[in-house]
Amino acid sequence: MNWTSLESAEQINAIKHQEGYSVIFKHSTRCSISMMVKKRFELDWDKLPGNLPLYFLDLIKHRDLSNQIASDFIVHHESPQMLVIKDGECVLDLSHGEVSVEEALSVIN
Structure with a gap:
């Protein structure tokens, strides 16, 4: 699996109008906790459906997009x-140690 980098407001708008599930991972490249959580997620992501869109947001580069996502x-x-987004609505919002593939699967399956 691969991340799709979120780099524009248009991408976020497209996610809002996308049918089915997608995952957005917001990551601070300056934070060791964020790096550890991302690495743990990536170790297990082969358990996710192969067609699940996975979006990655670098918070340091794109704080404006993070604010748009929050709004x-x-x-x-x-x-x-x-x-975890389903049909344009956030159905799961987790942070720090709660972030895991298992938690994503709990709402996707």
Whole structure:
């Protein structure tokens, strides 16, 4: 599996209008906790459906997009943070040690 980098407001708007599930992972490249959570997620991501879109947001480069995500999906900004989106709505919002493939699967399956 691979991440799709979130780099524009248009991508976020597309996710809001996308049918089915997708995952957004918000990551601070300056935070060791965020790095550890990302690495743990990537070790298990082969358990996710192969067609599941996985989006990665670098918070340091794109704080404006993080703010848009918080506003559009009605969540508080956190880092690291995983959002599971279904049909344009956030159905799961987890941060720090709660972020895991198992938690994502709990709502996807």
